[in-house]
Amino acid sequence: MSVQERKERERAARERLIVATARELAEQQGWDAVTTRRLAERIEYSQPVLYSHFRGKREIIGAVALQGAAEMAAAVRATASAADGPRNRVTAVAHAYLDFAERNPAVYDAMFQLDGGLTFAAEDTPEPLKDGFAALLENLGEVAGDGVHPGLFTEVFWAALHGLATLTRAGRLPPAEAERRVELLVGRLAVA
Amino acid sequence: MSVQERKERERAARERLIVATARELAEQQGWDAVTTRRLAERIEYSQPVLYSHFRGKREIIGAVALQGAAEMAAAVRATASAADGPRNRVTAVAHAYLDFAERNPAVYDAMFQLDGGLTFAAEDTPEPLKDGFAALLENLGEVAGDGVHPGLFTEVFWAALHGLATLTRAGRLPPAEAERRVELLVGRLAVA
DNA sequence: ATTTGGATCCTAGCACCGCTAGACAAGTGA
DNA sequence: TCACTTGTCTAGCGGTGCTAGGATCCAAAT
Numbered sequence: 001m002s003v004q005e006r007k008e009r010e011r012a013a014r015e016r017l018i019v020a021t022a023r024e025l026a027e028q029q030g031w032d033a034v035t036t037r038r039l040a041e042r043i044e045y046s047q048p049v050l051y052s053h054f055r056g057k058r059e060i061i062g063a064v065a066l067q068g069a070a071e072m073a074a075a076v077r078a079t080a081s082a083a084d085g086p087r088n089r090v091t092a093v094a095h096a097y098l099d100f101a102e103r104n105p106a107v108y109d110a111m112f113q114l115d116g117g118l119t120f121a122a123e124d125t126p127e128p129l130k131d132g133f134a135a136l137l138e139n140l141g142e143v144a145g146d147g148v149h150p151g152l153f154t155e156v157f158w159a160a161l162h163g164l165a166t167l168t169r170a171g172r173l174p175p176a177e178a179e180r181r182v183e184l185l186v187g188r189l190a191v192a
Numbered sequence: 193m194s195v196q197e198r199k200e201r202e203r204a205a206r207e208r209l210i211v212a213t214a215r216e217l218a219e220q221q222g223w224d225a226v227t228t229r230r231l232a233e234r235i236e237y238s239q240p241v242l243y244s245h246f247r248g249k250r251e252i253i254g255a256v257a258l259q260g261a262a263e264m265a266a267a268v269r270a271t272a273s274a275a276d277g278p279r280n281r282v283t284a285v286a287h288a289y290l291d292f293a294e295r296n297p298a299v300y301d302a303m304f305q306l307d308g309g310l311t312f313a314a315e316d317t318p319e320p321l322k323d324g325f326a327a328l329l330e331n332l333g334e335v336a337g338d339g340v341h342p343g344l345f346t347e348v349f350w351a352a353l354h355g356l357a358t359l360t361r362a363g364r365l366p367p368a369e370a371e372r373r374v375e376l377l378v379g380r381l382a383v384a
Numbered sequence: 385a386t387t388t389g390g391a392t393c394c395t396a397g398c399a400c401c402g403c404t405a406g407a408c409a410a411g412t413g414a
Numbered sequence: 415t416c417a418c419t420t421g422t423c424t425a426g427c428g429g430t431g432c433t434a435g436g437a438t439c440c441a442a443a444t
Contacts (some may be wrong), residue, residue, distance in 0.1 A: 056431070120364040160348070
């Protein structure tokens with residue numbers, strides 16, 4: 001059985017290599033540059049090998065997105081736990097979110113702009129995605145205010161952050177005043 | 193000179209036909225289905241004709257985006273002018289914006305998700321885009337609150353609407369509670 | 385030790401994409 | 415009527431995601 005186990009290990013390692021390489025290539029040159037040919041060449045296998053791990057390019061994007069969701073959840077939790085008081089936590093979460101989006105634009109695209117074939121807001125939503133939302137909920141729910149459902153509040157806050165992240169990065173908003181926009185958003189939405 | 197004028201008229205008409213057909217096709221089957229071949233076939237000309245009007249597919253997307261921006265600005269102004277009181281106007285604007293995004297998903301994509309080669313937030317930004325932002329500013333600026341720059345407030349409000357629009361349509365947010373999210377957003381952000 | 389069978393991987397190719405060079409026809413002015 | 419410009423089309427380039435079918439290699443069975 002040892003032989004089979006080794007093969008499975010190697011196969012899993014190659015799958016991780018594919019995802020990591022796709023992510024790396026996307027961050028370096030954008031998702032348009034992530035073609036199945038280039039990706040195959042980088043991992044030093046032929047194209048069809050990709051399709052023995054994933055149904056297609058979409059699923060590779062989805063895998064990068066899941067990895068990103070887990071990292072973002074961790075980043076949010078780490079920043080939030082270092083802040084004291086609900087209000088400071090909210091500010092910290094907002095910054096952690098926007099920083100992640102800015103520092104990992106390709107991963108952020110995989111999560112929210114591209115079609116990774118992932119299901120959101122449903123029962124069969126993959127765990128990392130649910131957990132990413134949970135990380136926001138944990139820290140934002142406490143400033144939802146009386147009579148406001150924490151989940152709903154988190155959705156609105158998240159949507160606002162998402163809007164800021166995407167519009168800023170696409171050049172729709174001047175980056176200079178980013179910090180003041182965050183302050184305004186947190187100041188108005190969060191009920192201390 | 194009359195012959196030349198007629199030709200110019202016909203040429204302008206054909207250009208409008210291209211944009212209208214691209215938009216129609218995108219709304220019917222999504223932007224992925226808008227290929228230069230299919231588009232050429234629908235307007236009953238060959239592919240190269242498209243390139244005598246536009247530099248490429250990107251510019252066609254941009255033309256649809258500009259058309260959409262003008263329509264959205266008109267929709268926002270029309271809805272806002274029918275509401276009395278600053279607060280009602282803000283709610284009306286939010287609904288007009290989200291309705292437009294929901295009813296014209298392909299146009300909204302052309303404006304904000306796809307690359308139409310347009311410049312935003314700069315001097316050489318095309319007029320319809322500036323005017324679209326102006327339409328928001330006119331109605332949102334009055335509820336920015338003391339000491340808050342109306343432009344900055346509008347940017348934040350717009351970002352929030354954009355986040356709601358995109359996340360909802362991409363299935364990231366359950367559509368059921370859309371109305372309550374708008375209420376929460378307007379209630380918190382707008383200073384009466 | 386040899387053979388066999390199955391897993392693994394690659395070469396080659398399909399249909400499609402955005403885009404363009406160059407041939408061809410149609411209409412204009414002399 | 416003839417030359418010429420203008421407009422349009424056919425054909426094709428290099429690229430895309432994806433897959434069929436054959437070659438190879440290696441573990442298990444004889």
